[in-house]
Amino acid sequence: MLEGIAPALVLIVGLALAFDYINGFHDTANAIATVVSTGVLSARNAILMAGVLNFGGALLGTQVATTIAKGIADSQFVVPAVIVAALLSAIVWNLITWYFGIPSSSSHALVGGLAGAVVAQAGRGALHTAKLEEVGTFLIVSPVVGFFIAMLLIIVILWIVRHTAGHRVNLAFRKLQLVSAGAMAFTHGTNDAQKAMGIIALALITYGKLHTHGVKVDVPVWVKLACATAMGLGTMSGGWKIIRTMGAKIVKLRPIHGFAAETASAIVLFATAHMGIPVSTTHVISGAIMGVGASMNVSAVRWGVAGNIVVAWVLTIPISALLAAGFLKLLAPFF
Template sequence: MVLALVMIVLLALAFDYINGFHDTANAIATVVSTGVLSARKAILMAAVLNFGGALLGTQVATTIAKGIADSQFVVPAVIVAALLAAIVWNLITWWFGIPSSSSHALVGGLAGAVVAQAGLGALHTTKLKEVATFLVVSPVVGFFIAMAIIILLLWICRRVAGHRVNVAFRKLQLVSAGAMAFTHGTNDAQKAMGIIALALITYGKLEAHGAKVDVPVWVKLACATAMGLGTMSGGWKIIKTMGSKIVKLKPIHGFAAETSAAIVLFTTAHLGIPVSTTHVISGAIMGVGASMNVSAVRWGVAGNILVAWVLTIPISALLAAGFLKLVTPYF
């Protein structure tokens, strides 16, 4: 039992580490592509702020631990299968430089493993529908908030010389990129916390008080550290896709995209709803591009990202169901 629990914790931290370098681009792609910071400095900033954000709140962790499925059906093999599915899908999309959602991969993996283990009745369908709705709606909200912010900023700066606008927003983008990195840590690191808390509940090492889960301090620190270290490893392929392949950005555009994404992520984290940082910032970048000129967005690249979005949950669910058969004899 102890060995199995240790393995689950290590797998969860591995997922968190991979999430760090897989989703690093979410926070820093725009600040790198606009030339405000070098990739190395941006990654260091993101690592520190991801760590700090990971220590703030446990609402998302509670949703992962208690909201997806009935914990009595979540046996250790289910948790292991879900983590393996999410890790494999993250590595595949990272290798090909495709921005995809670690949130989708984890939720899809957990749901797929639970269904394979105990059937559809083991899922909390009401909460899952809420999570699924926000996973779809959040990038759309990011799109329109970013569009509104950039239109407002361009109107405010319409009589200011272009070079002065660039200088001002190069400084402001440091703030927006920092906010994006902080909220990424708040949202994403809590998913690994939730998985570890779920494992601790399964093994009777943690009590859940009603709908609330008190995540131990050591779990928070471990997940925050794994996320920070993963972020420092970088994610160059996805940084390139996010920062320059969707649309060419200037500092004012990067500020608008990061600010809108940070607003969405902070709100959803406060509400305890796990959403995709990848999808939210991608939607925001597309919103900024579409406000300039619809043709400014490389919709072919955007289409490839959209395909990855659609495929992530079903593929992760199928992978988890397959992994469940492999690992059940050992857990």
């Protein structure tokens, strides 16, 4: 698989898997915060479930990986130093936001880092502007879509169960939330693990180890398995600070609300993964949780916490781009 390759390629593969692992524990909360906060599952069991389903979801499809590998910039300008700088930028930003318990976007960090490093290396002309605008639009629109789908879904569900006793509703949705949390975890793996696959595929293309067929990138099986494993293991290591923020600090949830938020998020993530659009699972589930909370009572949402999350959303791309440009300058003498 990796015989006779350059040390820089080994470094890139290692960093991509490290990013994938960090993405797993950084974004664990996306899949399980609501199911933990509603008391349906213990954190331990929820993390184990999410880890297994993240692994399975990571093996489904390569559309997002193709976008990362070929859609962001011209491959000829993506030299090894650019890829390393982008990965270091995304890893550093993920660790900073994890440390402070801020649910930021690994997708934003990676796309911003890659774009920033490419611009620093070859100028803006090296970027695929149209594709970046499409990705950027979906990164902004997807949490809004999650917000309104979740709001509509919870309103419909509450209308359906309006004549049912509260304890029966709670019991039913404690079971149903296992399904919705599982779907969220699976689609999280489908969307997020493919980002690391795309980076490794991009590096393999750069070194002539992988040949593309038109617009499609045939990601090697070993890359899929390695990224799925890293994502699953990262998820199983947990991300307690972000779990607390996502599961309790935005709005207090019951199983019926958790089911609506997770189902809405899974719908958005499955659709965007199918279209090959790398969106933020963090932003989508955050938007869905806010939508559920707003449907109950606008004042039920802790908008101060939500505001901090939005600030992190806005800052992630420019900061990761600047970090990547800085890393590129530091790395240039060694490549």
